[in-house]
Amino acid sequence: MKKIVFLLLAVLCVSFLSGCEDKNKEGGKTAEKRKAEGVTGDALVISTLGDASGLIYNITSDSASHEVSQYIYNGLVKFDKNLNIIGDLAESWEISDDSKTITFKLKKDVKWHDGEPFTADDVEFTYKFMIDNSTPTSYDADFRLVTGFQVIDPYTVRISYAEPFAPALLSWSMAVIPKHLLEGKEAAKSSLMRSPVGTGMYRFKEWKSGESITLEANEDYFDGRPNLDRLIFRIIPDLNTTFMELLNGSVDIMGLTPTQWVKQTDTALFTNSYDKYTYLAPSYAYIGYNMKNPLFEDKRIRQALTYATPKQEIIDGILFGEGVPAHGPYKPGTLWYNDNVKKYEYSPEKAKQLLAEAGWADSDGDGILDKDGKQFSFTLMTNQGNSVRTKIAETVQQNWSKIGIKVEIRVLEWASFINEYIDKGKFDAVVMGWNIVQDPDPYDVWHSSKCGPKMLNFICYSNPEVDQLIDDGRHTMNPQERKKYYDRFQEILAEDQPYTFLYVPNALVALSKRFREVAPAPAGITYNLEEWYVPAGEQKYRFEK
Missing domain, CATH: 3.90.76.10 (Dipeptide-binding Protein; Domain 1)
Known part of the structure; x- marks a missing residue:
């Protein structure tokens, strides 16, 4: 599903x-x-940074909820590997x-x-x-x-x-x-938000708020019972703590930070117990600007912020090279990606020029730009537990200060970040990421009609030409003709810069060696989770039938 x-x-x-x-x-x-x-039993313990908001898939939009509920429900169609x-x-x-x-x-x-x-x-x-x-x-x-x-x-x-x-x-x-x-x-x-009933390979067992969500194998699953008895989602809001739990054997699979991947996985403790998998992830990181905030109404401001953002420094210094620069919402190397869009090479001088053209100047010599008696200052938010995003915020804070912009960083617990700020539009700018959808249709994130509470166009970007391109692309069957609409859509985004697109990361996955039939494919690493099993002699958890 x-x-x-x-x-x-x-x-x-x-x-x-x-x-x-x-x-x-x-x-x-x-x-x-x-x-x-006949190899059944054991459990897969999965780490997740935040608690789910609810387990009815159709009315939740946060990744923590979908990570769990995807195994509870089915759609009419799905992807193969x-x-x-x-x-x-x-x-x-x-x-x-x-x-x-x-x-x-x-x-x-x-x-x-x-x-x-x-x-x-x-x-x-x-x-x-x-x-x-x-x-x-x-x-x-x-x-x-x-x-x-x-x-x-x-x-x-x-x-x-x-x-x-x-x-x-x-x-x-x-x-x-x-x-x-x-x-x-x-x-x-x-x-059903707390105790869902679906048709999926796993059924709901238990939810301990802020601690864990447990699913158990559906013995009557129409496509055959999955081998693993349970999936246990442990809520650990810090990736450093999660890594320690991984080494202790209390977590079986996690996405590693670049620092962990490069510097902390060459020990015998790790290599004897875990395998590493990497591939260019179907996702991207970005800084999103609240388009209802007067500070960001002028596209020259957003362009200046992007010019003053050192993408390659972020990739090299924070990701240790595990990623490539992003210039739009599609994954490089795919049919829909337009490599000919305007790219913003790091240029503080160009940023200063655009800010001056927009009427911002340091009139009192305090190092902070001002206009009409107001300083150019705002708050940049992100979520707890993700050290990469925090480091990104710190990096751009330092770089933007060099062009006269004052930024306060605020790091919030995941549920509060989403429910109280993102969903309600109560933010100036955010460091976040999107997974990239299989179909290229960008309607939910970029069409102006999707601006509103709990909507995915939460920055409220609006461009009539983009709306028309999205509408036309949805009703065009020929992929090459459809691509023309999305190529133009990407050109406009590159000009408007409602996001500062940062990078497409490499997925950095650590998984316990006791699991068999793991076969990464274009659909990801867990696409065939129902086939994973642990040999009887290596099983770690036992559950009463």
Whole structure:
């Protein structure tokens, strides 16, 4: 399910091609293989910096919530290891010749975690839930383009659009939620936010707020029981503490900091127990500016801040070279990436020139620019537990001070940072990161209609030409024609600089050697988590059946 938000690359089947149908049966073969091997047991202990805000996937947007809930729910489609779209709850699908209708055939052997059968009524309920104005979701836009939803029979649904919609197939990777438990209820206040019921390979077991969330294997999973008995998400809001827990054996997998990767993993204690995996991550780091703050209204100010940001110094000094400069919201080397956009090489002098053109000068000689009697000063926020982001904030604070800008750094606990500041638009500028979505459609993050509480365009960027390009790109089926819209979109972002795009990092993963069948692929390292197992003689945790 993993809305196939927050990961990335070009998948032609997403293009809503006529007659595209899932013929992949690997899921059943994998289930048979796992059953034949009979190696079940143990747990994977995963570290996460922050606690989840809730476990109904469709109405949460924070990574901590999605990291857990992705294993609880399924969508109609999902990715295979090579980022091809295959069926999940859908057995197959057909797309009409005019690319305006998808007919899904659903799997018939699926049950909710409470034993109730999954049917087309649940898919219809999920669709209506997503377009209900009272549903607090950031992911409604794709579903509002549906013009007709028909339940043909208990295991067939037909979905119609007024015009071809490029991300249509992929949009049905959204989690399907249980009608029998949520109908007539306010989802955000439902008990399912804390005790969810899905169809996924793992079912909810326990949530100790601020400590851990535990999932247990779904014995009745339609694609075969996963080998590992439990997934335990430990909430550890500091990466240095997490690394110590890793070395102590209390955590099995974590994303290492560049310092840990380069300087702290060459010991026998580490190499005897852990493997390291690295690849260019489908993500980017950035500094985002609140476009409702008058300080940032003039694009020359934002351009100046980017010119005064030493991206390569950040990559070399903070990441130890484990990344490449970012110039926009797409991953280098992919179809959608435009390498010809304006790039901002480090130039404090150019920054000073732009600030002067915008009317800022140090009129009183105190080293801080001022205009109309007000100093150029603001607060730069980021979240606790991420030393890389804190170091980035400190680096830009020092560099921006050299061009006359005073910056205060504020580091906040994750839940407070998101719920009280980001979601409410109560910030000046932030150091954050995005995972890069599989489909190139940037609607949720960059379209002006997605500015608002709990929306993903939380900086409230607005450009009419960008809105039109995004709208046109969504309704263009040919990938090369579609790319033209996104190339122009990236050119405008490069000119407007609503973000200072910093870098695309290398993923730096440490994983306990006791886990087998780990096979990193374009879809990531955990795409086949259901196949992971620990030999009986190496299992660490035992649970009562």
